[in-house]
Amino acid sequence: xxxxxxxxxxxxxxxxxxxxxxxxxxxxxxxxxxxxxxxxxxxxxxxxxxxxxxxxxxxxxxxxxxxxxxxxxxxxxxxxxxxxxxxxxxxxxxxxxxxxxxxxxxxxxxxxxxxxxxxxxxxxxxxxxxxxxxxxxxxxxxxxxxxxxxxxxxxxxxxxxxxxxxxxxxxxxxxxxxxxxxxxxxxxxxxxxxxxxxx
Amino acid sequence: xxxxxxxxxxxxxxxxxxxxxxxxxxxxxxxxxxxxxxxxxxxxxxxxxxxxxxxxxxxxxxxxxxxxxxxxxxxxxxxxxxxxxxxxxxxxxxxxxxxxxxxxxxxxxxxxxxxxxxxxxxxxxxxxxxxxxxxxxxxxxxxxxxxxxxxxxxxxxxxxxxxxxxxxxxxxxxxxxxxxxxxxxxxxxxxxxxxxxxxxxxxxxxxxxxxxxxxxxxxxxxxxxxxxxxxxxxxxxxxxxxxxxxxxxxxxxxxxxxxxxxxxxxxxxxxxxxxxxxxxxxxxxxxxxxxxxxxxxxxxxxxxxxxxxxxxxxxxxxxxxxxxxxxxxxxxxxxxxxxxxxxxxxxxxxxxxxxxxxxxxxxxxxxxxxxxxxxxxxxxxxxxxxxxxxxxxxxxxxxxxxxxxxxxxxxxxxxxxxxxxxxxxxxxxxxxxxxxxxxxx
Numbered sequence: 001x002x003x004x005x006x007x008x009x010x011x012x013x014x015x016x017x018x019x020x021x022x023x024x025x026x027x028x029x030x031x032x033x034x035x036x037x038x039x040x041x042x043x044x045x046x047x048x049x050x051x052x053x054x055x056x057x058x059x060x061x062x063x064x065x066x067x068x069x070x071x072x073x074x075x076x077x078x079x080x081x082x083x084x085x086x087x088x089x090x091x092x093x094x095x096x097x098x099x100x101x102x103x104x105x106x107x108x109x110x111x112x113x114x115x116x117x118x119x120x121x122x123x124x125x126x127x128x129x130x131x132x133x134x135x136x137x138x139x140x141x142x143x144x145x146x147x148x149x150x151x152x153x154x155x156x157x158x159x160x161x162x163x164x165x166x167x168x169x170x171x172x173x174x175x176x177x178x179x180x181x182x183x184x185x186x187x188x189x190x191x192x193x194x195x196x197x198x199x
Numbered sequence: 200x201x202x203x204x205x206x207x208x209x210x211x212x213x214x215x216x217x218x219x220x221x222x223x224x225x226x227x228x229x230x231x232x233x234x235x236x237x238x239x240x241x242x243x244x245x246x247x248x249x250x251x252x253x254x255x256x257x258x259x260x261x262x263x264x265x266x267x268x269x270x271x272x273x274x275x276x277x278x279x280x281x282x283x284x285x286x287x288x289x290x291x292x293x294x295x296x297x298x299x300x301x302x303x304x305x306x307x308x309x310x311x312x313x314x315x316x317x318x319x320x321x322x323x324x325x326x327x328x329x330x331x332x333x334x335x336x337x338x339x340x341x342x343x344x345x346x347x348x349x350x351x352x353x354x355x356x357x358x359x360x361x362x363x364x365x366x367x368x369x370x371x372x373x374x375x376x377x378x379x380x381x382x383x384x385x386x387x388x389x390x391x392x393x394x395x396x397x398x399x400x401x402x403x404x405x406x407x408x409x410x411x412x413x414x415x416x417x418x419x420x421x422x423x424x425x426x427x428x429x430x431x432x433x434x435x436x437x438x439x440x441x442x443x444x445x446x447x448x449x450x451x452x453x454x455x456x457x458x459x460x461x462x463x464x465x466x467x468x469x470x471x472x473x474x475x476x477x478x479x480x481x482x483x484x485x486x487x488x489x490x491x492x493x494x495x496x497x498x499x500x501x502x503x504x505x506x507x508x509x510x511x512x513x514x515x516x517x518x519x520x521x522x523x524x525x526x527x528x529x530x531x532x533x534x535x536x537x538x539x540x541x542x543x544x545x546x547x548x549x550x551x552x553x554x555x556x557x558x559x560x561x562x563x564x565x566x567x568x569x570x571x572x573x574x575x576x577x578x579x580x581x582x583x584x585x586x587x588x589x590x591x592x593x594x595x596x597x598x599x600x601x602x603x604x605x606x607x608x609x610x611x612x613x614x615x616x617x618x619x620x621x622x623x624x625x626x627x628x629x630x631x632x633x634x635x636x637x638x639x640x
Binding site: 094114 | 299389391392397417419424471473474481484528531533541548549551552553557559560563565
């Protein structure tokens with residue numbers, strides 16, 4: 001992955017830069033893999049669906065510590081702005097959080113000076129169409145890694161205002177724990193209220 | 200109560216009465232008639248930013264934009280010339296271009312098949328014998344006058360606009376400084392903007408942009424994040440002791456220079472960002488982690504506001520797009536630095552998301568609270584006098600007012616320009632590529 005902003009590739013690519021590129025590439029590759037996938041594996045899908053449902057329940061219920069406990073130290077959550085051609089290293093995202101920034105996002109929910117979250121809103125995530133596949137070896141997945149695709153409808157209610165959107169989410173799980181989550185929300189291209197409450 | 204029955208009837212008296220040297224009437228934020236007049240007299244009646252050359256780098260490239268509430272298209276023709284054409288078929292008024300961006304040799308209206316060049320000239324009409332003069336130019340698409348400053352494309356429909364350089368005026372060196380901090384002066388705008396909408400008047404974000412002191416209070420949560428990470432953002436300082444300098448320019452432009460507050464440089468204000476440790480390590484390995492390079496990853500700490508629709512904040516171009524008197528879209532375009540090490544642009548992506556996540560939501564909450572508060576009819580006026588007694592004239596630039604972190608001089612300045620524009624008669628007209636006798640323009 002080299003940013004299209006660059007007319008020529010950099011003269012020297014360090015190991016750290018390569019690692020960052022690979023990490024970003026893996027996110028985009030998972031979107032492509034799910035979009036090109038065939039029928040899911042029923043047994044794998046049935047096994048992981050409760051995790052995706054539980055995640056929605058934890059987040060809706062502000063059970064942040066339960067949700068964080070499901071994450072690894074290197075978990076990432078990515079919300080690209082362009083759902084058609086998402087590119088973590090080549091275009092703006094709403095956010096691409098590592099574990100540190102996820103912790104900060106959780107901290108903010110308890111901060112009485114986070115004015116956009118005071119009073120807090122109510123969120124309902126409706127998760128459907130859960131499908132899952134063992135990660136293909138060429139995607140860099142370990143044997144115990146699974147890709148999960150689902151549809152999600154998110155309704156946010158705060159101060160008498162209701163905002164609803166739908167999208168797709170992709171989870172990569174390793175040993176049933178969250179490696180990364182990708183949230184694809186087409187409404188982002190049309191203009192939305194601020195989404196400072198989104199996880 | 201201020202009586203404004205008809206804005207077109209003696210606008211200088213009616214509109215002028217809504218803005219005093221130290222107050223502004225709430226109707227500027229709540230009155231649909233005033234909003235409608237702004238769409239011709241301000242958005243169209245003066246220069247507005249429409250895009251950057253990097254968004255339309257090749258012949259035929261186009262992006263959809265708005266000029267106030269008018270849909271327009273920024274295009275580039277085979278000669279490299281930029282055009283801003285009204286997004287409207289000249290036949291029945293159909294919206295001509297619906298894609299957000301693309302590359303085209305021509306635009307074809309899906310309704311009756313009329314075909315136009317990217318410069319707006321009519322090329323083909325099915326059954327042209329329906330007219331005797333179809334190719335005389337009278338069916339060319341109307342366009343705006345275009346001005347370009349170092350890759351930044353502006354447009355206006357003003358009948359008698361001032362030259363773009365004159366309009367930029369004393370703000371131009373500040374814009375140039377933001378460009379020149381990029382190696383080679385090269386900027387590239389990322390392809391997908393963040394589009395956030397808030398339920399408040401567009402001028403609320405304008406008031407906010409050059410308001411240095413709000414950051415300490417409205418962004419208290421963001422500041423606490425900085426302290427948690429043992430970084431002390433400029434936002435977190437004691438406002439009374441923060442040597443921020445505000446400059447208010449003629450024509451409503453403004454600069455908030457935060458650099459005096461951050462002797463450690465912009466990068467010193469940043470918490471660790473996702474993958475920032477690896478990217479900084481990579482720069483270090485390559486011997487490129489000098490402060491100037493890292494500072495490029497974050498903003499210059501100089502916010503520049505070009506009235507009425509462009510805000511330079513950090514590495515973002517924030518474009519204010521009015522949708523209704525109480526509804527506004529803020530489109531945020533991230534700028535890359537193609538001449539810098541790749542790590543810088545990757546860092547910019549992550550830095551860009553940070554304030555959008557933890558700062559912008561609190562701004563929007565304030566905007567919407569203001570709009571609700573301004574619905575109270577009995578409380579008519581908003582004070583804009585803060586700092587007026589302390590402001591000074593810039594000894595180095597005639598017409599520029601200097602103020603401290605708390606001054607509302609930029610607000611007073613843009614409202615003065617707003618009033619001037621709003622009081623002008625018949626301020627706009629479309630241009631046609633080819634003159635056509637007898638055609639109303």
